[in-house]
Amino acid sequence: QEQLVESGGGVVQPGRSLRLSCAASGFIFRNYGMHWVRQAPGKGLEWVAVVSSAGITKYYGDSVKGRFTISRDNSKSVVSLEMVSLRVDDTALYFCAKEGGDSKFSFDFWGRGTLVTVSS
Amino acid sequence: ETVLTQSPATMSLSPGERATLSCRASQSVSNYLAWYQQKPGQAPRLLIYDASKRATGIPPRFSGSGSGTDFTLTISSLEPEDFAVYYCQHRNEWPPGAFFGGGTKVEI
Numbered sequence: 001q002e003q004l005v006e007s008g009g010g011v012v013q014p015g016r017s018l019r020l021s022c023a024a025s026g027f028i029f030r031n032y033g034m035h036w037v038r039q040a041p042g043k044g045l046e047w048v049a050v051v052s053s054a055g056i057t058k059y060y061g062d063s064v065k066g067r068f069t070i071s072r073d074n075s076k077s078v079v080s081l082e083m084v085s086l087r088v089d090d091t092a093l094y095f096c097a098k099e100g101g102d103s104k105f106s107f108d109f110w111g112r113g114t115l116v117t118v119s120s
Numbered sequence: 121e122t123v124l125t126q127s128p129a130t131m132s133l134s135p136g137e138r139a140t141l142s143c144r145a146s147q148s149v150s151n152y153l154a155w156y157q158q159k160p161g162q163a164p165r166l167l168i169y170d171a172s173k174r175a176t177g178i179p180p181r182f183s184g185s186g187s188g189t190d191f192t193l194t195i196s197s198l199e200p201e202d203f204a205v206y207y208c209q210h211r212n213e214w215p216p217g218a219f220f221g222g223g224t225k226v227e228i
Contacts (some may be wrong), residue, residue: 035218037164043206045156045164048219059216062121095163103169105211106154108176112165 002026002109004096008109009114018080022096022111029077030054033099036070036081038092038116047092051079065091085116086118122146124208132227138200139195141224143208148188152210155184158223159204167206168193184201195226203228 008020022034047058047071056085058070069082079096093115097107123146134140143153151171158166166175168184171191181196185218205225211218 017133033216037218037220040224045220047209047220049218050218052216054152057216061159061217070205076130098170099152100166100175102173102175103152105154106166107164107210108166109141110165112163116133 001099002111004098004109004111006094006096006111006114009116011117011119013120014086014088014118016086017082017084018086018116020083020094020114022079022081022114024077024079024096024098025100027101027109028075032101034070034072034103035097036062036079037095037097037110038090039095039105039113040089040092043092046092049081074086083116084096086116090116091118092116122149122210122212122219123217124210126206126208128222129225130225130227131224133198134226134228135198137194137198138219139198139202139226141193141195141206141226143186143191143193144204145189146151149210151187151213152212153184153186153191154209154211156207156209157202157204158207165208167207200228201214202226 072079091115095113098109100106100108158164164221208221
């Protein structure tokens, strides 16, 4: 059974850094691209970043480009998001999501999320 | 950048009624359009991918249609558990970013 478990969230001051992790199980991790998607409190979904199955291609949303770095370790089935220069508007629930097995253009499984609060 | 506009923002319906949700793209997205359901405190769940294909385990009362710029999610007869927020989503071949619509809340 597929499972994605995020961790690493917490309360951090503006300008500081945080590293999120997402541990995958129940599927062949190295075969799928992985994404981070976030949701600010009471708001909609915002796509954050993607890393390809081999970890070679990485792409970011405009609001995080240059501040966030996505990476993966296929030997450990983990995808990570390194966040630096955090801003108050980065406050959100961060989900990791797996590319669809039937269509890479959708996300067929999501974790439950980890909450990041950026506040002084 | 592709902008997805969902309408209406909120719709008030009763169990048993038909729900028709719209998603309009600012440029053609071919059939690369997905729909998700999100309930409070839960992660989104994939309902429809490639505009009209139901994801695994999704009941047949959910259907998707459209191509190009105009897409529709239809729930043929609302069940109590269908009251939730629904999002449409598109992802490019290249660049490989993704975009979400603002969501439609289906409330009782």
